[in-house]
Each structure stands twice: as C-alpha cells, then as structure tokens.
Amino acid sequence: MNTALAETALPQPTLETPGFAELVEAYGRDLHRYAYRLSGNLHTAEDLVQDTLLRAWRSLDRLQNRDAVKGWLFTIVRRENARRFQRSQGQVSDIPTEEVPDSHVTYDTSTEAFVLRRAIRTLPVEYRDPLVLQVLHGLSQQEIADRLGLTSAGVGTRLFRARQKLRACLGERG
Incomplete structure (x- = not known):
C-alpha cells in the first residue's frame, strides 16, 4: 500500500471515537424519526441516518457548541435528504419535445x-x-x-x- 495514501486516508468510524457513541445513543432514535418523517420510507430513513452519522463523525472535532448538537444533527439529516434529490437526476427521454404533452401547471407570472x-x-x-x-x-x-x-x-x-x-x-x- 502506498504510504502517502495511507496517511491521508480517513480512519473508519467506530463507536470508540470520543463522543460519537454518546451522540448515537442520545439522538439516534430522534434522528431516525425525523428522517422517516422527511422521507416517508423506512429504508431511506435508515440510509439518511447512516449518512448523517458518518458526516457527524467526520466533523465531530469541529463542533464548537456541544449544546447545539441536536439541531446540528437535524440540519445534517435535512441536507442529506436534499442531496438525495440532487443526486436523482431524471432519465433523458428519446421522445421529441414536440410530442411531450403540455403541462397543466400554471404559474403566477x-x-x-x-x-x-x-x-x-x-x-x-x-x-x-x-x-x-x-x-x-x-x-x-x-x-x-x-x-x-x-x-x-x-x-x-x-x-x-x-x-x-x-x-x-x-x-x-x-
């Protein structure tokens, strides 16, 4: 293995990371409920919480106000949910635009x-x-x-x- 690459690679998150186990224990259920409310799907909520905890773990050393941790985690869940929609780009269709029916959506112009x-x-x-x-x-x-x-x-x-x-x-x- 390349030593330069090994030095820059992030260590794998563990429950032994200082403060991380406490975050998971204290807020895991609340995060899951919130993620489920946002996504409406159990499996998606689990993915959102997992991604949230990974981001939180990576940034835990930069958290300045430990009293604001719950709001911080909820913000990460909300942003992860938004990223889910950014990642899901629609498929390009082979249908010519002239054949696509007009939308019935009207906008106040x-x-x-x-x-x-x-x-x-x-x-x-x-x-x-x-x-x-x-x-x-x-x-x-x-x-x-x-x-x-x-x-x-x-x-x-x-x-x-x-x-x-x-x-x-x-x-x-x-």
Whole structure:
C-alpha cells in the first residue's frame, strides 16, 4: 500500500471515537424519526441516518457548541435528504419535445408574484425555511419546529422576523 495514501486516508468510524457513541445513543432514535418523517420510507430513513452519522463523525472535532448538537444533527439529516434529490437526476427521454404533452401547471407570472419570489429568495435561510414550510407546505409551527430541530417559540420568532424582513424589502409598513 502506498504510504502517502495511507496517511491521508480517513480512519473508519467506530463507536470508540470520543463522543460519537454518546451522540448515537442520545439522538439516534430522534434522528431516525425525523428522517422517516422527511422521507416517508423506512429504508431511506435508515440510509439518511447512516449518512448523517458518518458526516457527524467526520466533523465531530469541529463542533464548537456541544449544546447545539441536536439541531446540528437535524440540519445534517435535512441536507442529506436534499442531496438525495440532487443526486436523482431524471432519465433523458428519446421522445421529441414536440410530442411531450403540455403541462397543466400554471404559474403566477404577475409582477407582484415576481417581486415577492425575489424578496423571499433574499431572506437568510434561517428565516426563509420556516416561512416556506408554513406558507407553501401548510405546516404548523410545531411541525416546523420538529422538522428543523428547533423549539416552537424559536420557529415563531423566525417567522415573525421573516415577515418583518419581507415587509421591509417590499416597502410596506406594519
């Protein structure tokens, strides 16, 4: 084996890694429930948790605030779930585009909708995610809290601030 390669290779994660076994024990079940809620599939949830724990293990030495570990792990699960969709690119079809039926999906192309979408995109992610989950996906404050690994009060604060920032961006009062 090449010694230069052996020196740069990452060691395999083990439960003996300092702090790793405690993370698995303390948060494994919560991570699995959250991953299942995101994916809706038991096997996919298991894969998400496994990928999450691997990423957490690799970054454990960079974790600065041990009190924020649960939110950190939930964020990793959420990002792993998003990566799952990024990896699954659709198959290219041999059907000519002229033969593909028109979609029945309609989009609001008004100026107001454009301005609102642009304003939402300018929000910081910590405010945009809860707002989109509530307005577009219809989730309750508690469901958003569970999904993002926050408290219900924290979600309420972020929603309030998101609306304030949107009003400021759109030049409204209130």
